Amino acid sequence: MTATSTATEQHPRESAVVDAAPKQLLIGGKWRPASGERTYEVEDPSTGQALCSVADASPEDGLAALAAAADAQHDWAKHPPRERGEILRRGFELIMQRHEDLSLLMTLEMGKPLAESRAEITYAAEFFRWFSEEAVRIGGDYAVAPNGTGRFLVMRQPVGPALLITPWNFPMAMGTRKIGPAIAAGCTSVIKPAHQTPLSMLALADILIEAGLPEGVLNVVTSRSAGRLMEPMIRDGRARKLSFTGSTGVGRKLIEQSADQVLKVSLELGGNAPFIVFDDADLDAALDGAMLAKMRNIGEACTAANRFYVHADVAEEFSRRLAERMRALRVGRGVTDEIQVGPLIDADQLGKVDELVSDALGQGAEVVTGGSRRDGDGYFFEPTVLKNVPRAARMTREEIFGPVAAITPFTDEQAVIDQANDTEYGLVSYLYTRDLQRALRVSEALESGMVGLNQGMVSNPAAPFGGVKQSGLGREGGKVGIDEFLETKYVAVGGL
CATH class of the missing domain: 3.40.309.10 (Aldehyde Dehydrogenase; Chain A, domain 2)
Known part of the structure; x- marks a missing residue:
């Protein structure tokens, strides 16, 4: 095994990429500390030593992030689909420009070798490219009623503010797989990355700000305790969508919590x-x-x-x-x-x-x-x-x-x-x-x-990803990936 190092013995480039990543919460387009300036340490799993500290959000911080998403929802839903797609396209290009630094950052906080991290960064970026093209392909329908006396108008509209929860094993790709379709569909969101690997998500949020994403469209809350942070947001009523990737046990609890507000739920859970x-x-x-x-x-x-x-x-x-x-x-x-x-x-x-x-x-x-x-x-x-x-x-x-x-x-x-x-x-x-x-x-x-x-690999941004039985609900990626963030509205047109 290679020699290990402590946080104070990091190679200068390692320290530089960790230092460059934001460490605070992103709420309403502004970076800010957690309530009481609470923080927790992010660990390098190859050494067991701390890399840095990041904000440890309180339930109040989570509700503030949800409020920001709810406030931004109306205007973002009206935002031209082409411009939503262009923001994602710029995000894709910025990720690829910073490929090496993002790969090293991921290796440091998650442990996967550089070759694996590089592959994930490319995979993650592709979700932004894919959904940048899907943003302008949200369709509808128009038909004559069977009896000929009216018309059916079917439209697809954003479901509303979304709560996104991502795991530690693919800390950027699981984010872009959710954020991409949310942005393309016209949904604002609050994302909670896994506490072990927050840095990749914080770096991604910074990239989207640079790409021109309006304030409040994406909010990021990091916390050591996901349940304590997320449950008040799930039960609040302003969120209309929950997307979670993680264990089946946690997925079951989230379904129960989502029942109060009848949230639209998509879950990518365990496998065997x-x-x-x-x-x-x-x-x-x-x-x-x-x-x-x-x-x-x-x-x-x-x-x-x-x-x-x-x-x-x-x-x-x-x-x-x-x-x-x-x-x-x-x-x-x-x-x-x-x-x-x-x-x-x-x-x-x-x-x-x-x-x-x-x-x-x-x-x-x-x-x-x-x-x-x-x-x-x-x-x-x-x-x-x-x-x-x-x-x-x-x-x-x-x-x-x-x-x-x-x-x-x-x-x-x-x-x-x-x-x-x-x-x-x-x-x-x-x-x-x-x-x-x-x-x-x-x-x-x-x-x-x-x-x-x-x-030996099925994952592809252009293909639908998801399981049956207790491996989840819904699909991510592919042409159907954006459907999870859209509602179908039917307008019955009479007088014809």
Whole structure:
């Protein structure tokens, strides 16, 4: 593992990008401290040391941000769609101009290696480019009534002020995936980034100010306690939309809280993705896809392959070759280009991964490579492959959210489909086969909102992202992504 550093030993460039990011709340177009000037520390997960302090918003600060969004809503809804799109386009261009600094900032606060951060910054920017083009494509309808005596006029209008809550694992992309369609649709918003990774969102808000976003259209509140901050806003009545990405448990609570005001809710929640490799699969392609689906973002992704079901005829070879690839990965502090695997986000996540691996081994799973946390500073866990993981192991039911591949052999197609679907989650599934009929048959049978067919990544700003069952409600991205921020109004026209 690379040498670690404390906050006072940061490289000058690291200190510079952290110093450049805003640390206060953005409310009504103004940067301001939290009530009582309360702050909390942002940690570098590769060292366990503090990077800086940011504002720790109170419930009163949250309501002030919501008031600013509500006050700006009327004028922003009337703002020309072309100009809304141009603001997003300028935001896209500014993100790309500052690509390297934003990537380093993300690595410092979240831990992912620079190569991963660079990929996320590009991905994040693409949501602004995509929705800049969708802003002018909000349509409607006009039709003659079936009886010929009137007309139907259907229009799409912004739903109103939106509350946006984003997770720590993709600290900028999950923001642009929500902010982009909100701006394009004509909605103002208040966004609450995860407390572990606020700096990327604060930097993004600063970029949007520079891009010309009017005051109050986007408000940012950072806080150590999301529940204490968000619940008063959810129950207030001025917000009309809630969009959340995070755990299923928190999502359930937010649905309950949103019921009082009957908010329009979209949720992207947990996953437990199966990765199925049939005996006729291109094994090289399946291994490439497995590394991408498992190790993207250190495995800390809701789309990460959680359960590897590999046909018994190729399971031993697949396990061995996957372990060889995992063993070759370079682990360390991700601020240099040679590092491929960074730390987990915090001590709690490291402990959970360690616990799940211990449970699987206790149930009879076997270690092919890795299997333990690394000594020293930071929250590092070895890239790990386990084989013959039994169905009773907790990691077959719970998200691992770490660099651990759990392999279980199978022989029967219907049995593996049943096993893949035997979960409360339904976000994404992965499938490798060269049989076209099987590919379509199994894709249709898998209970998930997305399927990676012979590829290990499904995320794309131009495609709808979301799950079924307890993996969420609604879709983000693609042509339907803007629908979450629009209401449909029907006008019955008579006298014709």
